[in-house]
Amino acid sequence: MAEKLKGNMLIAQSGGPTVVINQSLVGAIIEAKKHNEIKGIYGSLNGIKGVMEERLIDLKKEPSSVLKKVAYTPCAALGSVRKKPSEQDCEVIFKMLQKYNVRYFFYIGGNDSAETANILNESAKRVNYEFRCFHIPKTIDNDLLENDHTPGYGSAAKFVAMAVMGDNLDNISLPGVKIDVIMGRHAGFLVAASSLARIYEGDGPHLIYFPERSFSKEQFMKDVESVYSKYGRCLVTVSEGISDENGEPIASKFIKEVDAHGNVQLSGTGALGDLLANFVRDELKISRVRADTFGYLQRSFPAIYSDVDAKEAYQVGVLAVRYATSGKLESGSVSIKRKKGKKYEVYFEPVELTKVAKETRSMPNEFINEDGNDVTKAFIDYAKPLVGKLPEIGVLKKYPVKG
């Protein structure tokens, strides 16, 4: 049983941004104001880096009109960081926590951020610093263990689905082979969401490739050729993380190849799409082949978010504060579980930091088809309620004129 601690709270954001990461921030701030044991509500700029550099701001002073707008604004309002604290870093951090009498620490991020929280929590025990240490989940990759899904995923998935809906129409307008490269280095949840773009018979994406399956160039060529000969066009979505049978990413294979020749380095984001497009152009002799890499737009595009995702992101912020002030838990993360049944309903549970910190999860087998080039109905059922309503697409009925 953890004692009720009195002191200040510190919250920070870490890792890649999402469109709803500030919902969690604002949820935590607003909830914290309701708890008397929490005095000051501080934010650290750029995650633990801001703690070490003493760049702290007073979140209680933020007007609620500002907080309301911030909640619906993409990307980390406090700034973010990618940093794993060393032992020395921890020393500096605890000096600062002590100086500012921080007894409640919240870190919003993915599994790396949960690991940071866990390192701090372990380190606190060693130095006998008493505090509550909670991780608040977010990641567009949807790869946290112990969670049905993670805040940030539904909105990124909505962006991907919408982008592919539009690109499918573009590909119908001017037929050819189009390849869209989508984020998700190790987990295929985001590329899988492109399947939600399909509305009418024949709609793309016609092929989807996941980091969970080894990518064979030969099979890819056969797949594209087969779709192209059927529809006269082919829309492909691939995860940026697709890898060969030895687990080597296709993208980095290519980059090395160019490096070895002493040419311009190619570690930008367009390389994988261009590589695949060149395969198709050169070997299948199809003239109109294009590639787009959706890039950071997937995690930062304003005004496009899933309502469910925004609500849940807010809620995990609220719950982290409730868990921390419950007197029952010293540390942990908030996990999202889904109730069984037809109707979409979730519940939340505290979970140990170590359980979400180290490893990540990938797409379950039941979400990927046997050929490894599409999702299953199980995935569609899983993802639809997370993404919510998509724009209506109108298509002409096309009654032929009799000649």
Added chain:
Amino acid sequence: MAEKLKGNMLIAQSGGPTVVINQSLVGAIIEAKKHNEIKGIYGSLNGIKGVMEERLIDLKKEPSSVLKKVAYTPCAALGSVRKKPSEQDCEVIFKMLQKYNVRYFFYIGGNDSAETANILNESAKRVNYEFRCFHIPKTIDNDLLENDHTPGYGSAAKFVAMAVMGDNLDNISLPGVKIDVIMGRHAGFLVAASSLARIYEGDGPHLIYFPERSFSKEQFMKDVESVYSKYGRCLVTVSEGISDENGEPIASKFIKEVDAHGNVQLSGTGALGDLLANFVRDELKISRVRADTFGYLQRSFPAIYSDVDAKEAYQVGVLAVRYATSGKLESGSVSIKRKKGKKYEVYFEPVELTKVAKETRSMPNEFINEDGNDVTKAFIDYAKPLVGKLPEIGVLKKYPVKG
């Protein structure tokens, strides 16, 4: 004075899609129904290719609920094509127009499509085929002569502004150098629209490069270094069409270089962004450098459109039919002019096909700053009403905590 002709109407779409190109289609269909001299309202699938292949549909049979949805759906509902008709093609086309008694021909597209309309119009005079031949403007490039702006531009500009708003927040969250490559091969209007993303002091894009100014790598490096040393980050937007002092596109320079070494060809869309990112990474020794190429999302993303643009796109469709049935004009295009004055107001005028067909326009000098790396206030005043309302961005006030 053109006679009032009785017969059928044929409408088709051509060139790169836009988000509002179907507004023009639907506007023309709905207006045509009001004119008794127009009997059948036919659509050709994939532009003039569909005429030649006799793939015509009966647009009068489309339910109005379908038309309403189609108007708000991106990309060419009739399918598009990139094709300049040869003399032989014209023969086939006129055979078909005669067969279907088409006396009203409307071609929605950019300057190439206006040229196609003009070729058909000239050809009709030679073969003594009487018809009305009108071009309906659309292009995200905003490069049609005789127009203040073109349908499709405002919505694409809105997408670009929103994407850069989000990417600016992303770049604040995780600082570094970010390069966004934006469409517009010869005209910088679209990359210029990224300037509308700026809301708060210090917001990016910090640098904007146009195809209208010769791109110097040295100046680019100096510019980036200067911004980076001031803000600790730098967000750059560049047109895909930036060229060196000899007018050679930077992108194609690079592609040739790689080809000459016998390596993988690089004609995909990511190459330019990657090239510029590599320059910065290698020469300025900045570690976090990323590039995104917005690609087709700019012209096809559903549900993001400018209200003004959608309305005007509809209106040019309506007016083309009115001009054609006026009995006063045999051919032409619809141009959009802006009234002088503070309040945004436009009027429309018929214009000869040849005037919009051959050449295109680029950004006026007064829209580009002296250094060639930003827009001027004149551009902002020009573009804002075309784009309309952008999402609200909330930013914390960041009151420091006293140590």
